[in-house]
Amino acid sequence: MSDNRRKFLKTLSIGAASALATPTQIWAQAAIPLRSALTNLKTNATSEAYWETVQSQFRFAEGLTYFNNGSLGACPKPIREATLNFRDTLDDFPSRYMWGGWKDEIEAVRQKTAKLFSVSEEEIALIHNTTEGMNLIASSMNLQAGDEVISADHEHTSALNPWKYWQESKGVTIVTPTLPLLPKSVDEIVAVYRKAITSKTKVISICHLVNTNGMILPIKEVTEMAHEKGILVAVDGAQATGMFTIDLRDMGCDFYTVSAHKWLFSPKGVGVFYARQESQHHLQPLVVARGYEDTSIRRLENYNTRNLPEVLGFGAALDYRNAIGGQKIHDRTYELKHYFRSKIEDNEKLVLKTPELDSLSAGIQVVEVLGTDVKEVKNRLFDEYGIDCRPMSKFGLNAVRLSFAIFITKKQVDTLVSALATIAG
Numbered sequence: 001m002s003d004n005r006r007k008f009l010k011t012l013s014i015g016a017a018s019a020l021a022t023p024t025q026i027w028a029q030a031a032i033p034l035r036s037a038l039t040n041l042k043t044n045a046t047s048e049a050y051w052e053t054v055q056s057q058f059r060f061a062e063g064l065t066y067f068n069n070g071s072l073g074a075c076p077k078p079i080r081e082a083t084l085n086f087r088d089t090l091d092d093f094p095s096r097y098m099w100g101g102w103k104d105e106i107e108a109v110r111q112k113t114a115k116l117f118s119v120s121e122e123e124i125a126l127i128h129n130t131t132e133g134m135n136l137i138a139s140s141m142n143l144q145a146g147d148e149v150i151s152a153d154h155e156h157t158s159a160l161n162p163w164k165y166w167q168e169s170k171g172v173t174i175v176t177p178t179l180p181l182l183p184k185s186v187d188e189i190v191a192v193y194r195k196a197i198t199s200k201t202k203v204i205s206i207c208h209l210v211n212t213n214g215m216i217l218p219i220k221e222v223t224e225m226a227h228e229k230g231i232l233v234a235v236d237g238a239q240a241t242g243m244f245t246i247d248l249r250d251m252g253c254d255f256y257t258v259s260a261h262k263w264l265f266s267p268k269g270v271g272v273f274y275a276r277q278e279s280q281h282h283l284q285p286l287v288v289a290r291g292y293e294d295t296s297i298r299r300l301e302n303y304n305t306r307n308l309p310e311v312l313g314f315g316a317a318l319d320y321r322n323a324i325g326g327q328k329i330h331d332r333t334y335e336l337k338h339y340f341r342s343k344i345e346d347n348e349k350l351v352l353k354t355p356e357l358d359s360l361s362a363g364i365q366v367v368e369v370l371g372t373d374v375k376e377v378k379n380r381l382f383d384e385y386g387i388d389c390r391p392m393s394k395f396g397l398n399a400v401r402l403s404f405a406i407f408i409t410k411k412q413v414d415t416l417v418s419a420l421a422t423i424a425g
Ligand SMILES: Cc1ncc(COP(=O)(O)O)c(C=O)c1O
Pocket: 070, 071, 129, 130, 131, 132, 156, 158, 159, 207, 209, 210, 211, 236, 238, 239, 259
């Protein structure tokens, strides 16, 4: 080695201590902020004090109480710090990590994601969001004029528009059944899908938890019915994933798309795309780049230069989730749901417009304040109490949509309920 090169390497290793470390060392370094946070969370405790500790690990604008996780998730402080570290590492030595330097670390994120859903890592692609996942499915399908795709009236535009754009112009029909707003049983919803199926149906595109009123749709039952008739099932899991336990192998659907930046609390712009092995042959990449010949599911996430620090940040978010425990998060979601519902049930002016059964709703509840316009309720909640939520007008809901994420405490629910009661008059 020349003297100059030796000098250069020495300077490099002094100037940027992390620059010549291995990716594994850098991962360990970047994950330091996570460690102490995770240690505090790894207990069997489920008390309110425990959830207040969780709350303290999130940060919001001063005075803000965030009941709007369904619009966009919050990201805990340790995950933000870890992600910043990943960004710094990348920018300290840009060419090193983007095209292979973080290969093992990205594969580790894929494995953790597969575990979250009880599937194989060969069925998981790390994409950007649900919108992309639904486009990937809708653009891939080799449908013919006269074929039908079922997409019910509560589907999000990100799940409906891809079908319209990629398939309707070919003469494919989008069939739009009407869902009940307050079903009393799973069968009521299955019956709607059963009625919508014809001999021309090729795909059922279905939301796991609708963004309008928080209703859960019965994916397993609809899939069983669809598969008996050779129909594929594509699921929009944007709102469901992270809120409660999901076993995709058991649910049986063909495709499932996720926005990790909602209920998995990851950095923004990270999504998951699941395709079961048996159904992967239907898919083609949305973006074609170097490595497109790869026959594994990785070909669907290959954008060349992309947001890898955020993908690693998503891995940190999964560590965070695992430290608390998926079952504990599931139970807390339902605990908050029941706490909220029980607190407003005696007030006749506060009308719940989300189905009651646990199989039909979880961490999103919508409520109408009778005699008021929802926009006024939304504005007063924010202006007078610093509470952020989403107004929902569609389907005559006239109701505020409230998200009960793990950083919400019962004290905050009490404040919300008292604010709603005051506004109701
Ligand atoms: C049910 C549902 N699907 C899809 C999306 C789109 O999510 P993203 O913008 O992360 O792709 C949303 C966003 O709110 C949603 O609620």
